[in-house]
Amino acid sequence: MELSHKTKLEDFKTLHPQNFRFSVNGGPWLTGQETLKVGSYNALLQTKLEGEHGAYKASQETFESSHDVFRAAFPGGFAWEVLEVYSGPPTVAFKWRHWGVMEGPFKGHPPSHDTINSIGTCIAKVDEKLRITDLEVYYDPTQFLGQLTATPKSPDYGEYKPGAVSCPFMQRTPAS
Numbered sequence: 001m002e003l004s005h006k007t008k009l010e011d012f013k014t015l016h017p018q019n020f021r022f023s024v025n026g027g028p029w030l031t032g033q034e035t036l037k038v039g040s041y042n043a044l045l046q047t048k049l050e051g052e053h054g055a056y057k058a059s060q061e062t063f064e065s066s067h068d069v070f071r072a073a074f075p076g077g078f079a080w081e082v083l084e085v086y087s088g089p090p091t092v093a094f095k096w097r098h099w100g101v102m103e104g105p106f107k108g109h110p111p112s113h114d115t116i117n118s119i120g121t122c123i124a125k126v127d128e129k130l131r132i133t134d135l136e137v138y139y140d141p142t143q144f145l146g147q148l149t150a151t152p153k154s155p156d157y158g159e160y161k162p163g164a165v166s167c168p169f170m171q172r173t174p175a176s
Contacts, residue, residue, distance in 0.1 A: 001080075002014055002015065003035060003036060003039070003040040003043075004039070004040050004067065007036075009033060009036060012032075012057060012131075013131070013140050014131060014132060015032060015131055015132045016032075016127055016129075016131040016132065016133045017032060018032075018136075019032075019127070019133045019135070020035070020131075020132060020133060020135070021134055021135070022035045022043060022135050022137070023134075023136050023137070024043065024044055024136075024137045024138075024139075025137070025138055025139070025141075026073035026136075026138075027046060030043055033054075036063075037063065038058070038063060039061075039062070039063035039064075039066045039067060041058075041066040041067065041069075041070055042058040042061055042062075042063070042066050042099040042104075043058075043062070044086050044137065044139050044141070045058045045145075046059075054146040055106075055107060055146075055148065055149045056069075056107065056148075060072060069106065069107065072104045072105060072106070072147060073100075073102055073103075073104045073105065073106040073111070074100035074101070074102065074103065074104065075101055075103050075104050076100060076101055076103055078098060078099070078100035079098070079099055079100060080096060080097070080098045081096065081097050081099075082094050082095070082096055083095045083096060083097050083119075089126050089130060090125060090126055090127075090128075091123065091124070092122075092123070092124045092125075092126060093121065093122070093123050093124075094121065094122055094124070095110045095119070095120070095121050096119070096120055096121070096122060097117060097118070097119050098117075098118040098120075098144075099115055099116060099117045100115070100116055100119070101113060101114070101115050101116070102114055102115075102147075104147065105114055105150065105157035106148040107148075107149070107153075108151070108154065108157050108161050109148060109149050109150075109151050109153055109154070109157065110151050110152050110154050110156065110157045111151075112147075112150055114147070114149045114150075116144070117147070118139060118141075118143070118144040119139065120137060120138055120139025120140075121137075121138045121139070122135060122136060122137050122138070123135075123136040124136075145176075156174070
């Protein structure tokens with residue numbers, strides 16, 4: 001949550017601001033600052049494979065645009081929950097689920113109104129204050145993106161337009 005809703009690492013309570021690093025599916029480590037800059041969705045949807053998934057290109061999205069795309073697809077929210085915990089501190093291994101109802105379009109694909117699920121595992125190393133220092137995430141992004149693109153693209157749901165969805169608390173002006 002903090003990676004999506006806070007703008008300064010020093011304000012984080014769950015992550016160690018100076019020592020945090022993040023990796024997905026054995027890919028390269030990102031520092032806390034790098035993760036914050038690209039945004040949680042882009043960090044999670046990067047791939048170490050040649051090219052990128054055709055449905056979503058993390059390298060072409062910004063922090064803001066990535067959040068706008070997923071807020072549009074999940075206007076009711078995209079919840080995250082821990083399903084099982086396998087080990088305790090200082091190395092915490094757990095299974096998680098990210099889910100929401102696709103009530104809005106995704107990259108030209110109309111809403112399916114289905115519950116979209118993404119399930120994975122994490123290995124989190126924590127410090128003495130239980131702040132995460134290392135976070136390794138393992139999951140199948142193609143399964144997740146496949147659910148979002150299950151409905152055929154439609155001209156009625158053109159590509160996302162920046163500023164179409166915004167956070168009522170941020171009150172920022174969309175970029176031109």
